[in-house]
Amino acid sequence: MTKNLTHLQRLEAEAIHIFREVAATFSNPVMLYSIGKDSSVMLHLAMKAFYPAKPPFPFLHVDSTFKFKEMIAFRDSEAERLGFGLLVHSNQEGIDQGINPFDHGSNTHTHIMKTVALRQALDKYGFDAAFGGARRDEEKSRAKERIFSFRNAQHSWDPKNQRPEMWKIYNTRVAKGESIRVFPISNWTELDVWQYIMQEDIPIVPLYFAAKRPVVERDGMLVMRDDERMKLMPGEVLQDRMVRFRTLGCYPLTGAVESDAATLPEIVSEMLVSRTSERQGRMIDKDEAGSMEKKKREGYF
């Protein structure tokens, strides 16, 4: 325990330690880069952990082909700015079958274009460790997950049989085909993430800031129509409204919130008085009870 380190300094040191531990003990690690604010923080931490060297692993984006256009543009500009190795993978079979969230529903779309796509990419490159930006404060089953979370050769998680995780001693041993998901910012809260973004001046996708955007109300969510693939249903009206996003994912599955918060301090201020959790805007968590845990057992991040 350190009285001279602030709360954020402690969290930062813990995350950097975890990044280095993986680089030192795995033969083929990868960072899953999902372009959201947590990924931005992870990227920043990875740059710090290995400075003056670059992170000694590639960054993988699993592209469901339904991400916001601004996300893709941001991803490419960050890769260029920081010079990290970027891999992009999409499930080609899913694309060929025309899988989309409108016709097939969020469950099927997420399963095929995210879960299966991720498994394909991990198998293709043979990664033995994959960093993710999940936080324990996000969701009930994530609160239970270890920082080094073991996956069997089928990429599935056995929540009832997790390895004990004592002190800062991480068991990084895996057999052939098995892998470990690593969550360096497990102990960060949403507020910590925003505070760190402000403190370190970390670039994030502009969608987090309020602006006039074309949205429709659908299933109780404000959905932004990011391209022509989204057809309007009878009775639906496209409106330009001041909205922003608290989390980012596939645009048809990510609800916007009405907001005037156009700067970081305004976002933090809005968050402090918010009465809903950030995952509320995510359709995939709500499909059924325990749905996140189920997706994780199947290999979703």
Add this chain to the structure above:
Amino acid sequence: MSKAQAEVNSIQTTAAEEISAYMAEQEKKSLLRFLTCGSVDDGKSTLIGRLLYDTKLIFEDQLAALTNDSRKHGTNGEDIDFALLVDGLEAEREQGITIDVAYRFFSTPKRKFIVADTPGHEQYTRNMATGASTADLAIVLVDARQGILRQTRRHSFIASLLGIRNIVLAVNKIDLVDYSKEVFDRIVADYQEFASRLGFNTIQAIPLSARFGDNVIGPSANLAWYKGPALLQHLEEVPLDGANSERPFRFPVQFVNRPNLDFRGFAGTIASGTVAPGDEVVVAKSGKSSRVKRIVDWDGDLERAGEGQAVTIVLEDEVEVSRGNMLVSPDARPEVADQFAAHLVWFAEHALIPGRSYILRTETDQVTATVTDLKYRIDINSFAEVAAKSLDLNEVGVCNISTQEPIAFDSYKSNRSTGSFILIDRLTNATVGAGMIDFALRRASNVHWQALDVDKASRAAQKDQKPAVLWFTGLSGSGKSTVANLVEKRLSSIGKHTYILDGDNVRHGLNRDLGFTEEDRVENIRRVGEVAKLMVDAGLIVLVSFISPFITERRMVRELLADGEFLEVFVDTPFEECARRDPKGLYAKALRGDIKNFTGVDSPYEPPENPELHLRTVGRTAEELASEVEKLLIENGIIFNYDQSSWSI
């Protein structure tokens, strides 16, 4: 209105530009990591749910889901069941129990908190230990109706073992005993009686009702007789042990950062003390010394760094340092030894067995290790020291550990980071135990190997052979000894120097004191392995004919020897065939139950995964099999310059 609510409301009226000031305030908050523990149904999860709810950290959508879940799985009728907030796994909600540790986060105007909610069931003790290993304080819950239970004692003991010095004794469900002061006082007296031996600095006892919120975030009218702090007040005010910059500098090297020939930095997290450019540091294992040239950081070099910081250090000189080593202060060095005494908590279904080899991992180092001596087990109830041959799941013991190479460490009491380790099973890679080092055993440095002028190579050259161990493994009656005898005869006939170690013969003498339990089988193989190693050192070709049923022990012997010296021969005869041959009549007895722990009957045989030679015996003569072994010896250069066809016996 709660403090947190007041905080939130005040934010609402704050202009956005003042947020930065608010953020700066947040920065100054200290962090307290604590865990909740205690027996099943004492209300741990309910208490955390209540803390989150009362500090307004439950969001509306979570509350809606909770109300839904409470109707479906809840145990409180129509009321909200707060436990469902933290029991995040489906299996947990269905069974109404906590299986694994859950981490929760909340803050008040004074502090930030990370809470580990740990399971009460004995079978999940390892998950409780996981939560305790990073905590500064433990809330031990007791059901006022039940008083101190077995798990109360167990969890208090483990918390103490893992170095937690501050305890809150939360006497919960006080509403169900009519808020009785007598009940509370009796429980507190009971607790203090046994906890006095556990070395806690503070024990704050608080009567409360997690379900109704009495004494959780504020005082309760129902408990007017209680004059102490409410739980949250105590958590906000309990003093934390800050970093002590007086402690000696310890820097376990995690990663060598070498992007190019001009830069070589050692990355790691400072375990204790502080460091600045110009400071002299010593490499713990080699004793080589150098000075700190730079402390490199993304935002520019640092003038000083201290405990808890993750930094990259560049030294003045090119000294040999790799992961697992430590940079330390020259005048207060850690122990460097290959034998030490430690407390051990066992996590695996499969018992700890002295003599078996495990992987030992410290924060950055990794070596092969064996428990050489299990001194005693600690009875969780009476804290008595009990003699034991093995440690079962969730048991705690004190033992001596021997590592293949020396490691650098401190005692756990003086440093939680450099005094701890875990043990990993070599086959499954499961984390099977956690250890806290007590002290180094001096034997390692006192028993120096006698440096001899006549060495293994010269002894082998004199005999014109390359020494090796031929390790025959297989079921009883599979033909190991028959084949080994034939091979030895042939080797002897061409002038080779050999010796056979046979399971039965060794058990008549050297291993007379050993039986057939798993522990004794492990020790049996360890001794034979060491004897074989000495014989190889003497230049002999050693033929070992032992059932040796466990992969782990065979691997241990392989690692005792140099590369290429251990040749594993799997004598593969099906169980039915061995039982049919039954040369010693043992299978008949074992199948009748007259012999216990008989391999293949009621004790397992683990076949080799990659033996140097796999001998399938069915339908082959002993001579044919012996010839295959000879071929193996020729291929491996153990015997040379001989024409196999000319051999005849």
